[in-house]
Amino acid sequence: MPGDPDGADLTLDIPGDALAVRQALQAMVAALTSRGLPPGDRGTAEIVLAEVLNNIVEHAYAGRQGLIHVTIRLDAATLECRVVDDGQPMPGDALPPGDPPPVPPEGEPAEGGFGWFLIRSLSQDLTYRRADGRNLLSFRLATSAA
Amino acid sequence: MELVAEERPGLLLVSIRAERIDAAAAIQFKDRMRELVQAHGGAPRIMLDMSHVAFLDSSGLGAVVAVMKLMGPDRQLELAGLTPTVEKVFRLTRMDSVFTVHPLVPDGLRNAG
Numbered sequence: 001m002p003g004d005p006d007g008a009d010l011t012l013d014i015p016g017d018a019l020a021v022r023q024a025l026q027a028m029v030a031a032l033t034s035r036g037l038p039p040g041d042r043g044t045a046e047i048v049l050a051e052v053l054n055n056i057v058e059h060a061y062a063g064r065q066g067l068i069h070v071t072i073r074l075d076a077a078t079l080e081c082r083v084v085d086d087g088q089p090m091p092g093d094a095l096p097p098g099d100p101p102p103v104p105p106e107g108e109p110a111e112g113g114f115g116w117f118l119i120r121s122l123s124q125d126l127t128y129r130r131a132d133g134r135n136l137l138s139f140r141l142a143t144s145a146a
Numbered sequence: 147m148e149l150v151a152e153e154r155p156g157l158l159l160v161s162i163r164a165e166r167i168d169a170a171a172a173i174q175f176k177d178r179m180r181e182l183v184q185a186h187g188g189a190p191r192i193m194l195d196m197s198h199v200a201f202l203d204s205s206g207l208g209a210v211v212a213v214m215k216l217m218g219p220d221r222q223l224e225l226a227g228l229t230p231t232v233e234k235v236f237r238l239t240r241m242d243s244v245f246t247v248h249p250l251v252p253d254g255l256r257n258a259g
Binding site for chain 1: 170201204207209214215234240244
């Protein structure tokens, strides 16, 4: 997986469909493995990127074609991730709160609503902005070296 | 996605022969499980052998919850062999408290030989 001139370690351009997302995640995990990232940290990265990318496919692109641009920079103790798409903006131009979905006895288990909760649970410095018709999402993933 | 169903006393053991229950596969998983749940309506417990599943995202998690709801309140959905990333998703969302989770498919239930 080639590095980017602007210093990112990994760069992916992913068509906005679920199968392309799956393939990109597998390629990302392989690349992180070859860079020595331990299994637990790879799992965290795979979960968070899966939820972020699936959200873009379902909501930002919502059936229309588009690319998702991901850059990941590996520092000593973190993965710095940036995800850019040119789909529809987030409702209210803000990130969903990602409250923990209920489990009994709080309420019936939900079939949805887990995605943003997982993203927020596993990431730090989650930031969203809209600029030039694009969605820009950035976040950090602390690794076990932290 | 291949699901292999084997009847055991009082239980249906379903082995999920897929590496990922993700956004690309969740609907297919749910549809296949619906067929099995309905075809084996007499089994009070269904155990999913997830030991081949390396990854599950929120779509996959939602599909497993949907299967539990399909079965109704009188039948139990149990999970066995959660691999590390899958286990992490169930634990973080606290959905590991909603199902009976076995580290492995119990010895007496696995195929002999």
